[in-house]
Amino acid sequence: MKRTGGLLLLGLCAVVLVALPFTSSNYIIRLATFAAMYVALAASWNVIGGMAGYPSFATAAFFGLGAYGAGVVLSKTGTFLVLGWLCGGVAAALFALLVGPAILRLRGHYFAVASLVTAVVLREIINSATNLTGGGMGLNLPPRISDVDLLARQYYAVMVLLAVGAVGAGVLVSRAKIGWALRCIEQNEDAAVVLGIDTLYYKTAAFALSGLIAGITGAVYATWIGYIDPTDVFEDILSVKPIVMVLIGGLGTLYAPVVGALCFLLLEELVWRNILSFHAGVLGLLIVALLVFLPGGLKDLATRLPWARRSPAGEAVRS
């Protein structure tokens, strides 16, 4: 029963995703493209942050490196877009493989701070490598199609595919041996070691996969927007948003990146449109409130809302 319900939901989502570009305005398409990008970033964070329990703030580093990796390759060689995107992803993954073995020995807050610094360092490097990256002037990546409507739909399709791939990768990882290792590491790393789990190897692999996904996302973003500069693509908030999304969606679940990213974007857009002057503040307050009252994510709504308390199990969930 549950399985058919899930399949129906998946089918419905697929229909909506396919129908959207043919029926919607460019505004909606742009919003949906951002939604897909958020899903991909949240899914990227979920691999290292959710599954392995390592609170990574390196998403901005991966995203920026991906954007610049693709940007530099495409502007210097003029090769195929897809090849450029892959270069961006691979650059971020290699960076994760390089830095991971060093910082993944740290735990908790120490790891969080170390991962946060990676973006700062990369931003400075990109800033000073002026002949390659344009430095603070940024990098122009002119679109290859002039039709605005078509361009919007093209990037919508690419981002959606990327999001589906990212979430799919999460599902595959959680079912494979590496998924077992990450769950053990998340719950008790010392116990994991004595069961023969090479923890550093699996953590690094998870970090690299997170880097690959966020890197490709950054690369696609770069060519979609057409212009990148170091302060934009290495912005700290890019590391924070995916974490908030997964927390809203419910830490420790595979659907969290999807549910959380969509809710986050909806909130962001509503607040932005209605309270322009103080939108960041209001959004911050809303997020704090959500996390305080629904620490397990939106699924806690079922037990928290007064009208939902009379759950099918028939028990009063008053604490």
Place this chain on the structure above:
Amino acid sequence: MTADTTPIATLSNVTKRFGGLVAVRDVSFSLKPGEIVGLIGPNGAGKTTLVSLMAQTLVPDAGEISFMGRSLVGLPAYKVARLGLARTFQIVQPFPKMTVLENVQAGALFAGASPSVADARDRAMECLEFCGLAQLALSEASSLTLPNRKRLEVAKALATRPKLLLLDEVNAGLTAAEVDRALELIDALARRGITILLIEHLMKVVLKACARVLVLHQGALIADGTPREVVHDKAVAEAYLGSRFAHALSGKTPGAAA
């Protein structure tokens, strides 16, 4: 060395310091295959440190540890586990959000080198049956009672296919009846040919289960012999009771100790 078989594990002059404190001091002994050896000593004697050194979750400052003819010093702890040296934790360390079965399955999958997740599941189920936890296989690990958590520790270690098992106070905090059941389990483990080093507080358990006992005091090995020899050893009595009471005991006036 009277051993007619080659030892499965040998420690030579192993020392571990924490700052100025020498937790393990120049300890040497070896374990023969199939033995059940007790390791006792007062609180803070360095028993758990010694276990961590053998499992390489701690690295010794000096000395040599070998297992099945291979030096362990400097080997990562996960590799030691894969070689067949398993340990349990005195303070139990389950994966709380997994089921009991999944906890054990993880051990079978990694150190136990199961070819697949499904195979690991079958092997884990066998281990649970062996440890008397089969009926709790699908409960969450965090819901177990203390005796069952101790059993889960053993089941996880067993799933790694150990040749040498270091049991760190698997009986601490158990009632007498529970200890008897734990003893049966230790016996059953030994009958499978697993060499066991039993770290214990309870003399009753050591006397029942072990043919040989090591005594650790302030990091140093002060006795190595049969339980009978060890119990009557003067240095051991001093370590546990202090020299005054030990003298009183040897003067055959047990009343003086009261």
